[in-house]
Amino acid sequence: MREFLATFETIFNNAIFYYAIFVMGSYLILTLLSAIEMSGYIRKNSYVNYREILVSPLAPSVSILAPAYNEEATIIENIRSLLSLHYGHYEVIIINDGSKDGTFQQMFDYYKLEKVDFVVNYQIKCNEIRGVYKSKLPSFSKLTVVDKVNGGKSDALNAGINVAAKELIMCIDVDCIVLEDAILKLAKPYLEEKYKVIATGGVVRIANSCKVEDGKLVEINMPKNLWPRFQVLEYIRAFLMGRMAWSRLNGLLIISGAMGLFDKETVIKVGGYDHSTVGEDMELVIRMRRYMYEQDRRFKVVYIPDPLCWTEAPQDLQILGRQRNRWTRGTIESLWMHKDLFFNPRYGVLGMLSYPYWLFFEWMAPIIEFLGITVFILLAFMGNINWEFSFILIAMVYFFSITLSTIAILFEEMSYQQYTKGTDLVKLLLSAFLEPIMYHPLTVYWSIKGNLDKFTGKNNWGAMTRKGFKSTEAATETKQTT
Amino acid sequence: MNFFGTIFSYIRETYVDRLSYFPSNIKISLMIILFCAIAIVELYIYIIFRRVIKANQNKQTKYWKERIGNMLASVVVYDESENTAEIAVHFYDKLKKLPLKNSTVNQILTSEIITYHKNFTGKIPEVLALLYAKLKLDKRSKKKIDSKHWETKIEGIREANEMGISEMAEEIIKYTDDENGLLRMEAQAAYLKLSNKDPFHFLDRAQERILDWHQLVLFEIITKNKKLTIPSFSKWLRSPNDTVVMFCLKLIDHFMQFDAAEEVQRLLKHHNTRIVKKSIEIIGKLELEELEKHMFEIYFDHTDEIKLEILNSLGKISSGKYADFLSSRIHSNDSKIKRAALYAIKRDADHGEARLLEIYHHTSPENQALITHVLDNRIKQ
Structure with a gap:
């Protein structure tokens, strides 16, 4: 028995080692690709005058779609902020997804809405639209409000797509702070790529502790609370390193649900957002990509590193856990729905690279990590562990993760340097040391819980409570759609 | 220890x-x-x-x-x-x-x-x-243009452009068809401003694509520069480079160059659907009534995207010759076609609304709702 356990421990150590080497190697490749893509983007766009898109009649037209559910505390301010974006040809469509509070009434009164005789062309399935409203005031002529029966975020976005009149659709979370030149920057790839661009996404940043006035970001600060601070690091790593690299490979599988610009024609052709998944943002991009492959059309999904959208990250562990749980379930659902893509050469980079990567590293990595920890504890309990070797293996992963985070911080410093205060930089650098031991184990736990919930049939969206940007005393709004 | x-x-x-x-x-x-x-x-x-x-x-x-x-x-x-x-x-x-x-x-x-x-x-x-x-800053700009690095070249071209150093136009023309898109665009933009003899000469030699983004930038320069002598862009509509044709169509549209009608008619049979679509749009915008029949001829051979553009243009021209055809589109199974045809009928300032009301009285409740939608001026097409 003792001999068996010793052999098992050797195999176990080797397996952990080779898996870690494989994961670390892939991260290094992604980092390199991301560096190439980012430096190319920054060099290329340092000569760009975005004002030219702003005023040009040749710029593509954009419909902004923002679903709202129980947002009465901030809806007026949020719409005002969306109406003041810097772009020539755009409309704002707010979809009131059957709010139970005074969201609709607030909009109705403030923007002097009236019902119009709009006949909705139901090109995509969605719940009943009760009415389409326009403002009586010419200054709000860009605004359209859609009032519909509750059906969740995907359903609300589908309703918005059915009403949208422009060429491109920008799907956003209504409570995000969208920077004024966001559309300009997201629309540009549609004009400059050789192949058809079907979607573009930008970097989402954490707005906790930042100063917000009239729905606009006026001062950027590092979050005071430790959990959002870890998320700052996590977002920088994910957006500036991961997604930029996948953009380089034209293998992006996800455009953040917080903000993304899509080609309306392609979205309609694939049937819009899927109601049956909580990972609707990822699932839509996969479906659009596979449609383009099936049509034998060359295309691109582009990510740009500009920080265009700021969102409030959960600082309560329970809420953060719910969010991560939902992300895990969304990933599993999207991967399962498109399982035929796995190493399928017909789908090019999508089938041969992106899909397997998400399967092995995004979905399976936390599971393998959890299994590793469990086996390690069992072996330790049975006294069959080489403590020194185990410690060296753990230290290797720990040091590598700090290195990766530090490179991400360097990317941030060399590109947009959003955190200009020296103290903020120090806090960020210190977070890189604490994150692997304080925050990462929690993300593994939430991911495992997400897996368990998915396979035991618990499929709710999960309540998402935000404190709001106005002030700490601001009424907390609760978004819950099941 | x-x-x-x-x-x-x-x-x-x-x-x-x-x-x-x-x-x-x-x-x-x-x-x-x-x-x-x-x-x-x-x-x-x-x-x-x-x-x-x-x-x-x-x-x-x-x-x-x-x-x-x-x-x-x-x-x-x-x-x-x-x-x-x-x-x-x-x-x-x-x-x-x-x-x-x-x-x-x-x-x-x-x-x-x-x-x-x-x-x-x-x-x-x-x-x-x-x-x-x-x-001697001009010499420095020239040195930059001769640099090996495209970023430095762009800097030099920009400086020459901003300072209006027209002697550098001949130096810059060679980059207007460069492989590097950014350099190409900067050179084209500068050449437009600096060349005294023939600012649009770069269109004659353009073999590389003029991307939509570049077209947008050049369009802004051409339409905002009051000193520029605007040529007849129809002469480039036979260019083998589709992006040159597309760009010139946009300029013909903007400057309302009626003399391009004949060439635009020829483009209705072009292999590139984007060019066909733009040509139809121009026919509508310039209200080229004599080309209506040519658009109608190709209507049934094309995709919905082109059909919608033809309906739009027929509406803009509103000659009345195709009023019955537009009315008959109400029986189409495609609601986008129906909607576009109804909007086209509405565009006829003299008879449009009356015609829509006439259809309203003899059609299904579904179509009636669509007509009410079209007649509601608060809703933009």
Whole structure:
């Protein structure tokens, strides 16, 4: 028995080692690709005058779609902020997804809405639209409000797509702070790529502790609370390193649900957002990509590193856990729905690279990590562990993760340097040391819980409570759609 | 031995004395740890030093920008002479005392002169152009254009463009069909402004694509530059480069060049659907009634996207010849076609609404709702 356990421990150590080497190697490749893509983007766009898109009649037209559910505390301010974006040809469509509070009434009164005789062309399935409203005031002529029966975020976005009149659709979370030149920057790839661009996404940043006035970001600060601070690091790593690299490979599988610009024609052709998944943002991009492959059309999904959208990250562990749980379930659902893509050469980079990567590293990595920890504890309990070797293996992963985070911080410093205060930089650098031991184990736990919930049939969206940007005393709004 | 002493001695022992005895995976792990530890320290030092250096550079830039800005402001308010050459000589003596061998100062002076040149009219731009030449900044711009690096070339082209150095047009033309898209676009933009003889010559030699983004930028330059003599763009509609054809169609549309009608009609049979669509749009916008029948002829052979554009154009022309055809579209199974046809009927200012109301009384409730939608002026098409 003792001999068996010793052999098992050797195999176990080797397996952990080779898996870690494989994961670390892939991260290094992604980092390199991301560096190439980012430096190319920054060099290329340092000569760009975005004002030219702003005023040009040749710029593509954009419909902004923002679903709202129980947002009465901030809806007026949020719409005002969306109406003041810097772009020539755009409309704002707010979809009131059957709010139970005074969201609709607030909009109705403030923007002097009236019902119009709009006949909705139901090109995509969605719940009943009760009415389409326009403002009586010419200054709000860009605004359209859609009032519909509750059906969740995907359903609300589908309703918005059915009403949208422009060429491109920008799907956003209504409570995000969208920077004024966001559309300009997201629309540009549609004009400059050789192949058809079907979607573009930008970097989402954490707005906790930042100063917000009239729905606009006026001062950027590092979050005071430790959990959002870890998320700052996590977002920088994910957006500036991961997604930029996948953009380089034209293998992006996800455009953040917080903000993304899509080609309306392609979205309609694939049937819009899927109601049956909580990972609707990822699932839509996969479906659009596979449609383009099936049509034998060359295309691109582009990510740009500009920080265009700021969102409030959960600082309560329970809420953060719910969010991560939902992300895990969304990933599993999207991967399962498109399982035929796995190493399928017909789908090019999508089938041969992106899909397997998400399967092995995004979905399976936390599971393998959890299994590793469990086996390690069992072996330790049975006294069959080489403590020194185990410690060296753990230290290797720990040091590598700090290195990766530090490179991400360097990317941030060399590109947009959003955190200009020296103290903020120090806090960020210190977070890189604490994150692997304080925050990462929690993300593994939430991911495992997400897996368990998915396979035991618990499929709710999960309540998402935000404190709001106005002030700490601001009424907390609760978004819950099941 | 204290705690740290113990740790250091363990690390030393591990890496120096015991390393060769470890199994290979542990040896590799130890090497990775060592590599990462060194990388982390170096990265931290680099990040912090970079911040410090950048802060110093910003301070320097601010200082020189302010100083040079003040000197150029005195050029603006100088009123002791009206003679531009005299003023230039007066300020040249002051400006040449700047440490122009310092590339930062040189670059700041160049960009400040360009900014002032762009923002003032009258004698000031002339004085600044003279100063630019006297300070040999034009030679520097030329040197940049001849550089091996495309970024530097672009900088030089931009400087020549902003300062209106037309002698450099011949130097720039060779880049208007360069493989590098950004360089190509900058060269085309500059050539448009700097060439006195034939600013649109680059369209004759364009083999590379003029991307939509480049078209947008060039379109802005062409439509905003009042000094430019606008040619008849129809002469490029036979170009083998589809992007040149597309770009010229956009310009024909903007400048309402009716003389292009014949060529536009020919393009209705073009292999590129984007060009066909744009041609149809122009026929509508220019209300080329004589081409209505040609659009109608191709209607049934095309995709919905083209059909919708034809309906739109028929609406814009509103000759009345195709009123029955438009009315008959109400029986289409495609609601987009129905909607576009109804909007086309509405466009007829004299009879449109009456015709829609007539259809309203003889159609299904579903179509009636659509007609009400079309008649609601608060809803944009």
